[in-house]
Every structure is written in C-alpha cells, then in structure tokens.
Amino acid sequence: MATASGALRTVTATQYVQPLRSxxxxxxxxxxxxxGTYVVKFTGSAQGRKALVAEVIVGELxxxxxxxxxxLVLVRFDPDVARNEPHEEVQDLLHASAGLNLGMDYLPGAxxxxxxxLDVTPSEAAAILWLDAFTANVDRTTHSPNLVTWPPAGHHRPRLWLIDHGAALVFHHRWHTAADAVxxxxxxRHHALGHGRSELAAADAAFGPLVTERLLREVVSAVPDAWLTGEPGFASTQEVRDAYVAHLTARARDSARWLPPATP
Incomplete structure (x- = not known):
C-alpha cells in the first residue's frame, strides 16, 4: 500500500498478459x-496523463x-515485454507509454x-456518493458504475470496491476556469448509488473535517512529477500540486454549495 508519506510503490512490468477492451x-x-498482477492504465492512451493524475488523487483520497x-502502484513499462502482442493499435499505445504508468491491483474473479x-447500505452508498460529489466524478452512473464486487461469492462475503476515477477532477482540464468550479x-440524477442521498449529511459531517490541506498534500504528492510537467500556466510541478491542493481545500470547505440535497 501507499506509504505514510503518500508515495506509491514502484514495480517493473515483466510480462504483458492481455489488453482489456471494455x-x-x-x-x-x-x-x-x-x-503481483495489475491492471495498468497507460500514459499513451487517448485520455492522457490527466486521467492518471485523477486516478491517483481520488483513489488515494x-x-x-x-x-x-x-x-495503486507505479509501473515501469518497457514495450519490449509486449513484443508478441499482435494488434497494431495496441502496440502503438504500448510504445507511446514507455516509462511510468499506473497499475491497480488485479482482483481475480471480481x-x-x-x-x-450486492446490498449496499444507504450509509455506504452515501460515503461513495460524497466522494464523487467532492471530486466531481462524472463516471459513476447506472450505466457505468465503475464499481466491482470482490471476492467472488462462495469464498468470503463480497465487498464493494471502487475503480476507475480518471473522469474525476474535471476542473483540471481547464485550469483558467477552475476557480469557478469550486x-x-x-x-x-444518474448516480449508481443515488439511494445514498438520504445519508449525505452524515457523510459530509464525517468526511469534511478529514479532508484537510495536510491530507490533500499527501495524496497529491503521490502523483509523479512526469505527469505534471509542462502544464500551461504553471512554472513548476510544485505550482501544479499547490493548485490541486488549493482547489480541493476550498471545495471541502464549501460543501453547502455542491452537496446534493437529501431528496430529489
């Protein structure tokens, strides 16, 4: 798991098993x-490195x-380990992704x-709904919940696991308007766990005080410099990190404006 300082473990890919086309x-x-076996999201994908930044910040939060x-781990990837992959488009993606990529522990049978x-209680649903509202995650819908249950039934009681947060933090795609999104x-309306609305006030009371500037600096520090370099309007990667922390700190303090009401 991530260390206390926020750093993610780094591993090196030794074998490319198969692409996931879902x-x-x-x-x-x-x-x-x-x-270990990991589901790796690549820097060369169409979503780009900002999707990986969102994965790290939201996942670690x-x-x-x-x-x-x-x-979550950082994965050093050499395209040569996938030299037998037959699909040209996948090969193009892998060759564009040499270096650090993001891996998520593979949950077999998920x-x-x-x-x-799975019976998701209103309090658990509210906790996830609060996280998505805070981070502006637009991809936890009934059609694309980005949730899995694991372990498989018959082994232990299945639990709900959160995956795929690349569509969150939408403000970082337009930093010049980020202040307007706080x-x-x-x-x-289309959230997969909308029944958690009834417990949102309790989730806000529990989570809001925990999302401090110190905690946000810790999770933002887990993002590699390479994924933050060259951001237009910023002189350094530290400035980019500070911008994430400032935005999310301000949003955490302003939940009365963005938190959905308890009832439709």
Missing part, C-alpha cells in the same frame, strides 16, 4: 517483478477515507456491480 483507454493486465480501492448484485453543484 473501455476506451484499453488498459492491460500486466505481471510485475513483485510477483478514497483509501484514506476508509473506502475500498485496489492498491464482478461488475449492478443493482441487486462550488459547482454535483449532478446526482
């Missing part, structure tokens, strides 16, 4: 030198708030969450 980014299953997120596959209300 999403537009075409992540891949990769084995690494720590004997969720973990520190007590939500279940598979371990099942995509759909209503009815208090932007969250649209909950």
């Amino acid at each position: 999403g537009g980014s075409v992540p891949g299953i990769v084995e690494a030198d720590d004997l 969720a973990r520190r708030l007590g939500l279940r997120v598979p371990e 099942v995509d969450f759909t209503p009815g596959t 208090g932007k209300a969250y649209d909950v």
